[in-house]
Amino acid sequence: MISMKRTAAAGVAVVLSVVLAACGGAPANTGPVDTAESLADKSSFNPQPYENLRDGGTLTTALPEISPQMNVWQTDTTLYSRNVWNWYNPLLTTFTADGDAVYNPDYLTDVKQETVDGNTRVTYTINPKATYNDGTPIDWTSFEAAWKSSNGSDPAYLPASTDGYDRITSVTRGADDRQAVVTFAGVNLWWQGLFNNLIHPKALDPTVFNQGYVNTPHAEWGAGPYTLQKFDPQNGAVVFERNPKWWGKPGKLDTRTFLQMDTVAAVNAFRNGQLDAVAANGKDQLAQVTGVPGTEIRKGPTLQLNFFTLNGQSPILSDPQVRKAILESIDRRQIAEFHFQGLNYSAEPAGSMNLLPFQKGYTDTFSKVIRYDPEQAKRDLDAAGWTVGADGIREKNGQRLQITYVNTGDNAVGKAVAGGTAAMLKNVGVQMDIRQVPTSDFSKIVTGREFDVFYSGVSQGDPYGIAYICQLYCSDSQLIRSGVHDPKNDALIRSVNTLPTPEEQYAKAAEAETAAFATYGFMPTVNLVGIYAVKTGLANSGAGRYFSTSPENIGWQKQG
Template sequence: MKHIVQRSAALAAVAALSMALAACGGGGSGEGGDTAASLAAKTQFNPQPYESLKDGGSLTTAITEITPQFNTFQTDGTLYTLNVWRWYNPTLITFTADGDPVYNPDYLTDVKQDTVNGNTRITYTINPKATYNDGAPIDWRSFESTWQTSNGRNQAYFVSSTDGYDRIASVTRGVDDRQAVITFNGIDVWWPGLFNVLLNPKATDPKVYNQGYINNPHNEWGAGPYQIQKFDQQNGTIVFERNPRWWGKRGKLDTRTFLTMESSAAINAFRNGQLDIVAVNSQNDYAQVKTQPGTEIRKGPSLQLDFFTLNGQSPILSDPRVRKAVFESIDRQQIVKFHFNGLDYTADPQGSMNLLPFQKGYQNTFDQVIRYDPEQAKRDLDAAGWVPGPDGFRQKNGQPLRFTYVNTGDDVVGKAVAGGTAAMLKNVGIQLDIRQVPSSDYSKIVTGRQFDMFYSGVSQGDPYGLAYICQMWCSNTGLIKSGLNDPKNDALVRSVNTLPTPEEQYARGAEAEKAALATYGVMPTVNLPAIYAVKQGLANYGAGRFYVATPETIGWQK
């Protein structure tokens, strides 16, 4: 699935499950004159075998927020939810930098794919040692509970994404309890993106699923090389330690800590040695860390794209003519420049919400729907009855054409995007008020839809971006907060993943995305590079493209 992320110094330590929201990020490091094309195949995460790592030590990173919702499957979960979740819950499938699936032998001893009567069937054989922290076995029932809560058939579950799970016909017991047999309706080409992580069967009650994880991580329902040592909700801190119940390779780190911080605070914390790695979001950030002793810069493509969201439930923005005019007023080339101002990095504006520019099947569908044209925006507003007033701002029946843009955190790029967008809209007679709030308000703003206009990012968690097209564009999505996804497009969107080949899905997906973008709810802007300042010696961590490390393999090189 995809997860939302917000702009901040938060570091996506591992890839997200499907897609997730996050803060919009910054720019490049200013080294080497990189372009999006030159970074597409690049990774820098210091890959090291387990045996080359020291025993002991700690890892401390910043995170924008410890998201109140600890259930990564629930609709209010973000990328930050998943980054924490994977340190103390089962991680069955990870990926190489190139996107090849890797099955974790501590949980899965065998994975077999076959086709039966035209239906994809996957058989997972589970390690007999695998148990949750409360002593319950990890068996086929965990696959069943993950499917039943995520397939969309029970509306009591507020699920982040049903994509893929809704195409499963059955999850059954295999030769014994330690084998799960997954049978799809028809062919499924993206199946390795499912069951990367599991939901404990004890969380299947809808009230527990939706509310039981709020500010309660439920360490006893987890499993893996680490467990929670301390969760300090008030101060935004969570610390992990080795799990004495773990049956696999011992974690190399003594402790792993997430600290809630604003972007500028994180840079300062890295400089004074409090953090071991930090995201480099601007030229100013890079200038502060590039000469730090014992520091290296790790750079590669990110899985994140930034985008604007318009709240269609806002009275003024409920008119599609106004929304269209807003997007026609925004120069996406200028938004790209805000991200990379003064840096030796260039990229074209992002043209799709489904796929990233370096992925097969990518098309710039946005430019096929709407283009930067402030004069057309003025004509659209004229036609909608909004006329310029004495101060240059438009009004209608005595009401000003005015709404609010919420900006979270103190990231300089985020502030530049907010101010620049206000200036562009002013040019066509729209008054945009910027409301600045701390990063800690991010989940509240997003989940409560407390904005008229918002800028954030979405992060892919695996190589199968098109597998989550419904999470992005279906009318019941929990990911996109515009409230504008049209039910009339649902049949077209849902048909994409029923096609038997990736190539057919790419073509149908572009058609579906164009129809969805024509509701004028979201505007993609830029796919960011991933750039981190890292203390030398940190292994299996950094800019890895699709690479995901299991927690026990992260540590310090000997």
């Protein structure tokens, strides 16, 4: 399963790759300004074949949070959960920078897709050596467990996404236990985005599925070239070592470590040589890491999109006219400037959360619903009964129009977005108080809906963003916690992926997304650029658009 995952707004994290940071002397912006399109064909992750990696060495990076929910199939998971999960669990499919699927022969010896009686059927043949760490064979029942927990038919499960799995009619045993036959209702164009990970059948019990992985990673239910050496969320550390039970290509690294750090600490740790790679996606961070001896800067497009969420379940924001006015008050071009100032990069505001601006089928649907118009926002608030008080803040029935924005972490860009948004809202008579919390509180804030306004991100895990439209917009969505998704839109949203051609799906998705934006619960802002400072020689890690790889392919390039 690869679906969209939440991220903290200012942090960029590539699956299986790097993380946060900064510290140094500001580079001058010279030459043409980069865009996602201009960087698309430029390799910025030092692609190297397995044979070019040396044996040994360590890799240490930072994460904004060691997320409590370690089951990536469950709804409370984050991108940070997935970064950790992929280092010790089966990873069946990865993607090239151009978005082509790559099947891992250590797990799959054959994948066959065909159309039978108008239905997509996929047959997965599993490597006979494939075994979980507890000795359980990896067989067709793992595919069945993934389907049963994620198809949405049993309300006892809280899956991260039902998209795609809800259209499977059966998962059956093939020629033997080492073959899984997956049959869909009708055509599924994006089937390669499914079953990229597996879940151990022992986790199929709903209580275990929902709660059993919280701060408990279950290394015995994993499989792969690495296994857990240490999992210490209290002190913010996860360490992996080579897995003695692994049957495939061995990992090149001796150990792989994640440390929980906010931005400033991660920058300093990189400069001091304690981290091997760090994200530098703000001008201050980039300035601080540029020129550190023995390092290089890698830059490229990402699959991360930032967005505002308005909590429609909070008293003031329960009024859709107030939510509409707030969205009309926010200048997304200014938000983009906060992100890209000093980075020699430019991007238009994102008009979709379904597809990124550089993807085929992208349409700016958000502008059909909301445009930056403070004067219209003032009129909307007038109509909703909020009148301007003596200090410029609006009031209604003795209550001030006062809301809380929660900002996670010490990232300078995140603070600029928070402060800039507060100023924009004050201009129309809304007082927005900023509550600052550490990035380690990210999951708690989101899952508990402890905010009026929250700025965060989602990251696609594969090239098939349109495949996850229901995860974004259906009324039971747990990804966007606005609480105002309209059940009346569900049938339209769910119809998108039933259509037989990409072009028909793109058109229907634009219609469905327009309806979803009209709930006034969220606002896409910008598709982020990925800029990383890494120690020279780190291979298969950085900014690679759709690129992902399995853990044994990450390590240090041979010298000479």
